Amino acid sequence: MIQRQGSSPRRPRALVGLCFILVMLMAGCGSLEATVLHHATDAPAAEADAAQAKAAMPTDAPSATPIPPTATPIPPPTATATPPPTATPAPTETPVLSPIDRMVAVRNPEKGKVLFETFQENAGSGYSCSNCHLPTSEKTNIGPGLLNIKQRASTRIEGMTAAEYIYESIIDSMAYTVEGFEVDLMPQNWAEIYTDLEIFDIVAYLLTLEGESDINDSDSESADSEADSG
Ligand code: HEC
Structure with missing residues (x-):
């Protein structure tokens, strides 16, 4: 009897205790209400929470095999710097012929010589090329002497061949001015x-004017100063 009487009130007490423990557990894990709200309104945040929780969790066991170091180390930056831009191409290189070069190559230098010496009354106040340019000398006669003009013309303007430069000098005499001349x-x-x-003929002729230079550097200076003074 004593046992029964004693045991019967103990059971409900145990049930109440269990319920209490359950409630306390739920409260401990975070209120049910809060959890539900969380999931409903902020799913990504919940996921983030889960991820955080996962991250916080200690790894179950230290991995047996350590991560091996990468076999090939990243190569150091190459020692050689980018090469500087190439200078002007070597004059020996034969570039693709321009239309002017091609025309001049097939024109008639003898006809050009005749035109060079022909007086043209409509040229300025009336001139022939030869009035101002000596074909057999590098010395100045109003204009620069044209002996060996082929050599000089090819170096006057970067990127222009001798024929191109001479052609331009004739059709647009203002385009380039020789130092020391007006x-x-x-x-x-x-x-x-x-x-x-006809101008291509003249250019073809001028390209044939080659010979021993009749001018040295000091002569060249005096020729220039002569031109300057008058
Ligand atoms: C009235 C004088 C005069 C006449 C005529 C004349 N020139 Fe000139 N020429 C000059 C002078 C001065 C220069 C230098 C200044 C300049 O470049 O404009 C020159 C420059 C040139 C040059 C560039 C020479 C160089 O060393 O770079 C060429 C080529 C040339 N002339 C060709 C001709 C031809 C071809 C004719 C005829 C179709 C002609 N000239 C008629 C005075 C003349």
């Missing part, structure tokens, strides 16, 4: 007097 001495209307083909 800009507007040479008649500027040769393109109206001679056709393109």
